Amino acid sequence: MKTSLDCIPCFLRQALDVARLSTADASIHERILRDVLQWAGGINLDQPPPLLAQRIHRRLRELTGMEDPYRAAKNRHNAMALKMLPRLRAEIASASDPLIMAVRLSIAGNIIDMGVNGGFTETDLRRSLDEALTEPFSGDTDGFHRSVAQAANILYLADNAGEIAFDRLLIEQLPAENVTVAVRGAPVINDATMADALALGLQEIAEVIDNGSDAPGTVLADCSREFNRHFDEADLILAKGQGNFETLSDENRNIYFLLKAKCPVIASHIGLPMGTHILKRVRSSG
Structure with a gap:
């Protein structure tokens, strides 16, 4: 399945989510989002969305220094579901x-x-x-x-x-x-x-x-x-x-x-x- 233009805003929202999970510093949020915006200009829309998401989240982990930004949320969801x-x-x-x-x-x-x-x-x-x-x-x-x-x-x-x-x-x-x-x-x-x-x-x-x-x-x-x-x-x-x-x-x-x-x-x-x-x-x- 190819990537739709409508997927791009979703990638950007994910980037901002990760930025906010990593720090409260608005200047870093802006730097991360600008980096992703620059990257988005050259993506190949013939590829499936998860392949592009893989690359963007690799970049986000580099920028934030967090190996698993969603770990705390995942732990909450696991505990929530178990009960x-x-x-x-x-x-x-x-x-x-x-x-x-x-x-x-x-x-x-x-x-x-x-x-x-x-x-x-x-x-x-x-x-x-x-x-x-x-x-x-x-x-x-x-x-x-x-x-x-x-x-x-x-x-x-x-x-x-x-x-x-x-x-x-x-x-x-x-x-x-x-x-x-x-x-x-x-x-x-x-x-x-x-x-x-x-x-x-x-x-x-x-x-x-x-x-x-x-x-x-x-x-x-x-x-x-x-x-x-x-x-x-x-x-x-x-x-x-x-x-x-x-x-x-x-x-x-x-x-x-x-x-x-x-x-x-x-x-x-x-x-x-x-x-x-x-x-x-x-x-x-x-």
Whole structure:
């Protein structure tokens, strides 16, 4: 998926967010934003947004001297999500279709995205979870059931910290022995890394690997050899979030994308209204 002109203001907002996380000095905020504005003039719009975001956040880490500017926020989101799990497990257990209930709660958790909404709050998350069954939903749930039942090797591509708690609820409904979970290889925005996966206990229910990359998506050419082996061997890939959709939607693989359409660029590309909860399959022709 190519980068839209509408992505540029989002990159600039992310830069200002990082600047404000790193210091209260307005002069440094201005210097960082000017640096990013100069860089933005030469970007290649034929590349997917997460590849450009990877480069801009590398530059932001250089300018601020902070390896993981969102670490404190990620810790808060992990703790916030963990305390909600007992109630949500009970909802899944009592649902007529536990697997799809877990899917919908997992997608509701995709609201935890500081790349799109730097002002996200616990109230926003609770509202999203409470409305998981009433929000517009698009997807073939029967086909998803069949795909999960037939899969011998499932690769689950995680998205954000905090959100992975709700991914855990879904992974608990999958055949655990068949599942590998992949997180980012290094910090970028509030995307989940191995530290977040361990904090949420994902290693207790599935194999967990990192993809070797610091892109806020899955740029296969930038990922490790181990990750690409898992990707190639998987007969079903579950990809969470907009960044994974932006980087993998053109791949000729059996992928289900699970996301909330949180920006007009994604909504327009998929052809669904903003806010829709999406379970979208890309079928391999192989």
